[in-house]
Amino acid sequence: MNNKIYxxxxxxxxxxxxxxxxxxxxxxxxxxxxxIKEYVNIKVISAYFLFFCAVxxxxxxxxxLPVSFVxxxxxxxxxxxxxxxxxxxxxxxxxxxxxxxxxxxTGILIYxx
Numbered sequence: 001m002n003n004k005i006y007x008x009x010x011x012x013x014x015x016x017x018x019x020x021x022x023x024x025x026x027x028x029x030x031x032x033x034x035x036i037k038e039y040v041n042i043k044v045i046s047a048y049f050l051f052f053c054a055v056x057x058x059x060x061x062x063x064x065l066p067v068s069f070v071x072x073x074x075x076x077x078x079x080x081x082x083x084x085x086x087x088x089x090x091x092x093x094x095x096x097x098x099x100x101x102x103x104x105x106t107g108i109l110i111y112x113x
Contacts, residue, residue, distance in 0.1 A: 006061040007073065021081060078104060
């Protein structure tokens with residue numbers, strides 16, 4: 001199979017991991033009736049399930065890609081988290097964050113191409 005597919009799998013893994021982080025943040029911002037419900041609720045359980053799926057996808061992709069691809073591709077998680085924070089939490093994106101997104105994308109493109 002083509003290596004580009006496995007690079008896309010790594011990106012999918014990072015995307016899923018970012019969703020997992022957002023779910024954990026949403027749960028952390030909520031008030032819970034007890035400390036056990038703070039850790040055992042649908043958002044937390046779903047987040048850890050998604051994170052587990054992301055790790056499995058990573059392992060599949062790593063069978064066919066060099067390990068050196070992982071840190072480069074996983075930097076895109078910062079981009080996903082910034083975008084999700086804007087969409088879900090209505091957080092403003094600062095000029096520094098825009099600059100960081102451009103630098104991350106430039107670094108990924110330089111490495112991949």
